[in-house]
Amino acid sequence: MKPLTYSRATGVHDAVVRVAESPTSSFLAGGTTEVDLIRASVSPSDHLVDINALPLSVVDDLPDGGLHIGALARMSDVARIPAVIERYPAISEALLLGASEQLRNMASMGGNLCQRTRCAYLRDGVSPCNKREPGSGCAALDGFNRGHALLGTSEHCIATHPSDVAVALVAFDAVVRTTGPDGDRAIPADDFFLLPGDTPEIEHPLVHGELIVGIDVPAAPIARRSTYLKFRDRESYEFALVSVAAAVEVEDGVVSDARLALGGVGTKPWRARRAEAVLVGSPPDPATFRRAAAVELEQAVVREHNAFKVELAQRAAVRGLTRSLNGAHR
Ligand SMILES: Cc1cc2nc3c(=O)[nH]c(=O)nc-3n(C[C@H](O)[C@H](O)[C@H](O)COP(=O)(O)OP(=O)(O)OC[C@H]3O[C@@H](n4cnc5c(N)ncnc54)[C@H](O)[C@@H]3O)c2cc1C
Numbered sequence: 001m002k003p004l005t006y007s008r009a010t011g012v013h014d015a016v017v018r019v020a021e022s023p024t025s026s027f028l029a030g031g032t033t034e035v036d037l038i039r040a041s042v043s044p045s046d047h048l049v050d051i052n053a054l055p056l057s058v059v060d061d062l063p064d065g066g067l068h069i070g071a072l073a074r075m076s077d078v079a080r081i082p083a084v085i086e087r088y089p090a091i092s093e094a095l096l097l098g099a100s101e102q103l104r105n106m107a108s109m110g111g112n113l114c115q116r117t118r119c120a121y122l123r124d125g126v127s128p129c130n131k132r133e134p135g136s137g138c139a140a141l142d143g144f145n146r147g148h149a150l151l152g153t154s155e156h157c158i159a160t161h162p163s164d165v166a167v168a169l170v171a172f173d174a175v176v177r178t179t180g181p182d183g184d185r186a187i188p189a190d191d192f193f194l195l196p197g198d199t200p201e202i203e204h205p206l207v208h209g210e211l212i213v214g215i216d217v218p219a220a221p222i223a224r225r226s227t228y229l230k231f232r233d234r235e236s237y238e239f240a241l242v243s244v245a246a247a248v249e250v251e252d253g254v255v256s257d258a259r260l261a262l263g264g265v266g267t268k269p270w271r272a273r274r275a276e277a278v279l280v281g282s283p284p285d286p287a288t289f290r291r292a293a294a295v296e297l298e299q300a301v302v303r304e305h306n307a308f309k310v311e312l313a314q315r316a317a318v319r320g321l322t323r324s325l326n327g328a329h330r
Pocket residue numbers: 026027028029030031032033034035071072097098099100103106107108109110111112113114115162163164165210211212213237238239240
């Protein structure tokens with residue numbers, strides 16, 4: 001048994017100070033990920049700083065028409081807020097397709113962004129895993145890699161990022177707001193998730209003790225047409241094999257704006273910028289959608305068991321874009 005200590009932060013600054021003062025202190029929000037990782041000896045935490053009393057649960061309008069989502073807002077609450085459903089349906093859908101209702105009632109938005117990969121080799125505590133023990137190797141490269149990534153991989157790690165809502169947030173250029181020992185920061189969501197490269201153990205740019213206070217989602221009229229689709233081995237309580245956040249806008253018979261991001265295929269929530277570039281200016285038809293998806297997946301590096309995701313991701317992208325075009329999400 002591992003001894004743990006626990007304290008409650010009384011304010012944002014207090015939370016930062018309490019975690020920053022020891023390298024093995026961590027924030028505790030819903031606890032749905034952190035507690036599992038401590039039990040599996042993946043997280044080194046021996047002191048948990050409970051942040052649930054902090055005033056970070058509010059979801060509010062931003063002056064530009066966007067939304068601020070507090071870091072402690074619960075997934076189930078955010079999914080059901082009318083402004084989210086109307087202005088960013090892909091965010092609401094992504095949240096409702098994640099985990100289970102019980103987990104979503106506990107799980108916070110900040111904790112969701114910080115969750116770690118579900119790669120079984122990370123969590124088993126014994127296999128070579130560069131994320132758990134840098135330099136030990138990667139058991140997934142030649143192991144059972146059916147669920148692993150095709151995009152953004154390195155020879156040191158091929159794990160996918162597991163969050164659903166992060167895929168939609170990346171599509172809408174959301175910004176993660178933090179406060180830490182060195183002050184406040186605004187980090188674009190796309191930069192918040194790091195590629196594994198030579199340092200897969202570093203997953204985001206937060207310094208120790210830096211607290212996510214909220215997420216700003218800018219106003220984007222196209223987001224009203226967005227949708228989120230998730231393909232997985234069973235219909236609930238399962239992570240994505242492939243997922244897609246998609247939105248298209250059409251003017252004068254051609255795509256005038258497009259957003260496409262993929263989950264389950266990248267080592268980070270994957271903004272499909274190459275596909276978006278193909279879409280804009282082209283006719284909004286299945287051939288264009290397929291061509292755009294194919295251009296994005298040209299970069300895929302497949303392993304023994306995950307090559308099927310190349311076709312699945314392309315079909316998912318076409319279906320998501322078609323659904324947005326037809327307004328089927330309304
Ligand atoms: C069985 C199961 C199925 C799941 N399925 C899905 C799924 O399908 N899709 C999906 O997207 N997710 C899924 N999840 C993950 C779930 O969404 C996350 O566990 C949850 O969002 C984490 O939030 P939390 O508040 O419980 O975080 P915690 O467990 O409290 O914290 C997680 C990590 O984030 C840090 N942290 C928490 N809040 C902050 C903050 N404000 N600032 C800085 N660091 C912080 C903690 O220190 C810790 O390291 C699943 C989880 C489980 C257990």
